Each structure stands twice: as structure tokens, then as C-alpha cells.
Amino acid sequence: MNPRRHSMGFALMATLALALTAPMRNTSAQTGKRAWSFDQDPVGKMPPGFTSALTGQGTIGQWSVMKDDSAPSQPNVLAQTSTDSTDYRFPLAVADGTSYKDLALSVKFKTISGKVDQGAGLVFRLKDKDNYYITRANALEDNFRLYHVIKGRRVQFAGANLKVTPNAWHEIKVEARGNEFKCFYDGQLKFTAKDGTFKDAGKIGLWTKADSVIHFDDLAVEDLGNTRSSTSPGKIVAQKLVDELAAKRPELVRIGLHLTPPNHADNIIVACNIAARIGQKSDLEDLKAMRTGKPVVLKEEGNFDVTLPLHTSSGKLIGAIGLTFKPHGTERESSAAGRARKMAAELEKQITSETKLFESAG
Numbered sequence: 001m002n003p004r005r006h007s008m009g010f011a012l013m014a015t016l017a018l019a020l021t022a023p024m025r026n027t028s029a030q031t032g033k034r035a036w037s038f039d040q041d042p043v044g045k046m047p048p049g050f051t052s053a054l055t056g057q058g059t060i061g062q063w064s065v066m067k068d069d070s071a072p073s074q075p076n077v078l079a080q081t082s083t084d085s086t087d088y089r090f091p092l093a094v095a096d097g098t099s100y101k102d103l104a105l106s107v108k109f110k111t112i113s114g115k116v117d118q119g120a121g122l123v124f125r126l127k128d129k130d131n132y133y134i135t136r137a138n139a140l141e142d143n144f145r146l147y148h149v150i151k152g153r154r155v156q157f158a159g160a161n162l163k164v165t166p167n168a169w170h171e172i173k174v175e176a177r178g179n180e181f182k183c184f185y186d187g188q189l190k191f192t193a194k195d196g197t198f199k200d201a202g203k204i205g206l207w208t209k210a211d212s213v214i215h216f217d218d219l220a221v222e223d224l225g226n227t228r229s230s231t232s233p234g235k236i237v238a239q240k241l242v243d244e245l246a247a248k249r250p251e252l253v254r255i256g257l258h259l260t261p262p263n264h265a266d267n268i269i270v271a272c273n274i275a276a277r278i279g280q281k282s283d284l285e286d287l288k289a290m291r292t293g294k295p296v297v298l299k300e301e302g303n304f305d306v307t308l309p310l311h312t313s314s315g316k317l318i319g320a321i322g323l324t325f326k327p328h329g330t331e332r333e334s335s336a337a338g339r340a341r342k343m344a345a346e347l348e349k350q351i352t353s354e355t356k357l358f359e360s361a362g
Helices: 003-021 237-248 284-292 333-348
Strands: 033-036 050-056 063-067 076-080 089-095 103-113 119-128 131-138 143-150 153-161 170-177 180-185 188-194 203-208 213-223 252-259 268-272 296-300 303-311 317-325
Touching: 076 089, 076 203, 089 119, 103 119, 103 203, 119 170, 119 213, 131 170, 131 180, 143 180, 143 188, 153 180, 153 188, 188 252, 203 213, 237 252, 237 268, 237 333, 252 303, 284 296, 284 303, 284 317, 296 333, 303 333, 317 333
Parallel strands: none
Antiparallel strands: 033 213, 050 089, 063 076, 076 213, 089 203, 103 170, 103 213, 119 131, 119 203, 131 143, 143 153, 170 180, 180 188, 252 268, 252 317, 296 303, 303 317
């Protein structure tokens, strides 16, 4: 036996064994997934592969790994501990070497303290410290919001009010596909939105505000860049009609068709200009519009959200259509319902039958 070949083979086996048994920081590179638990990182320091940055004024954040017996994955968390109370101050912990456009990004967080704010967030498509998207939850304000930050200026474009319990672990998650966003809190979808500010891939990271002391754990990201869109070639006639109406009526923020597909028990969104909503069950207002034959008008984030019964061109009730749009000046609900009815009629006159809507658009 060749002793040199034998020793090289042994060394190779030892190297493989070490690689397989070593603690893993980032998982499943083949599937585009990465995760950070911070459990193998040195306590008292910024974890390797992360850089501290600051949007706004005040001192830069103090980020370090620390032990937390309550951590979802023990023993460590990544904490932002600076209590600088400058109001327009946003410490960032940026994950170096990351670049994602379409992604599913999540983190678990616990608010510890903060008199000015108790905000915890995720940044994505980050170009630099002053240009990125941020979705965050706030335990002092009890809300969950989505912003774009342009040249350091933060502007909200979607959100929801909900209870954010302090000193308790929660999870926030965002899914981004193109200009469509889907935001989850503790596993539940809370809102969707559209925005075209940042179209390219960028870095991901963590975010806090002002004097917020926050613990983070289990940061995870999945690349959705290869995920086939529900509205890609091969779409059904219902989606084709939605796309055409969206192109014709740019004032429409959201269009959704609610129908019961063949061999399906529930009424769901079968077509929408926001791909992430397709397949979701219809809400109570959608079902109410179908049941009563009357429009249901709500106000959401400054927009009118009008749900109307959906008919074929011959007048047969087949489902519901939801239209979201900005008001005209001081427009009232009755006027908004009338405007929505006219837009819905443009689509209805093209529907010869319910079954036709589920055929391939070719």
C-alpha cells in the first residue's frame, strides 16, 4: 500500500467528518436558504459576517451576541443595547455578502425596553444605509408597518394595527416578489402591498429605532428568485382579465376575483394583480357582498376597499370582485361604490360563463 496515498485518504476523510459534524451557521445553500441562530458566535461581540450601520442621527448602534435563557433557539441572541434616545435614529445590523431580490425573510424578536420606541424590524433589498425596505413591529405603538427608506427618509406605504406584547417573543416575516409584498406577524398574514422603489437585489439585516433595546433570534432567508409566479405564462382567463383591467385603470391598487374553483369547497381569490394573494380564502366582506348582492365599502390605509358581487355578462351571480383605490378628494362611500361598479362592469361584460374564467388564457 502506498503510505502517502493512505495518509492523504485519511486526511480527506477527517476533513469531511469535521465538516459534517461542525456546528452549522448557514443552512442548505443548494436551496437558497440561510439561517443565523447566533448560538455558535462569541458572546459580547458583533457576530462574524455582520456590520453595524446607522440611518439618521445619533450614535451608531451597539450590537452584540449575548445569552438569553428565553431564546427560541438557546443559548444566544443578537441584541441591540444602545439607549440613545435620538428620535430619528435607526441602528442596523447588515448581513455581509447577502444579495436577494425575491425572498422570504423572517426573524424572531423580543422587545426589552425603550421609552421613545420599542421597534424591531427586518431590512431587505438594502443598497446602503440610507436606501432599503424595512418592515417592523412596535410594542409602544401596537402596529406592524412596511416602509421604503430613500436617501435616509422613511416613508410608510402599508401596515396594520395589532397588539405587540413587550418582553415576549414574536416573529415577523416578509415575502417579496417583484413589486409585491406580503407581511406576516406570528405566522398570520396581516397585509399585502405593492411598491416599485427598489427593483434590484440587495442585502438583508436587522433594524431598531431610537432607544429600543431588542433581542433577535433565528434570522432566516430563502431565495424566491426561481419561484414561478402565479401570473406567469399559462395563466387562466380570470387572471388575464385582471391584468387587462389593471393596465387600463392604473388608479386601482388592488383587484381580486373571488370564485369557487371546480371541485373546490371554498370561495377563494382565483385571480389578483398581487400574486401573493392568489389562493387565499375570501374574507367576510367578500362573502357578504355575494350573499346580499350589495357593495361592501371599507377604508384601509387611506384607500377605499370596495367589494361587489361579480356577474357574468348575462347577469348571473358567480362570485365577488374586490377593488382598492385612492379616493377622489373628499369622495364619500356612496360615490366610491358607484365608481367601483363602473370599473367592475368593464370586466363583467367579458365574462360569458364562470367555467370560462378557469380556462387557459393561451
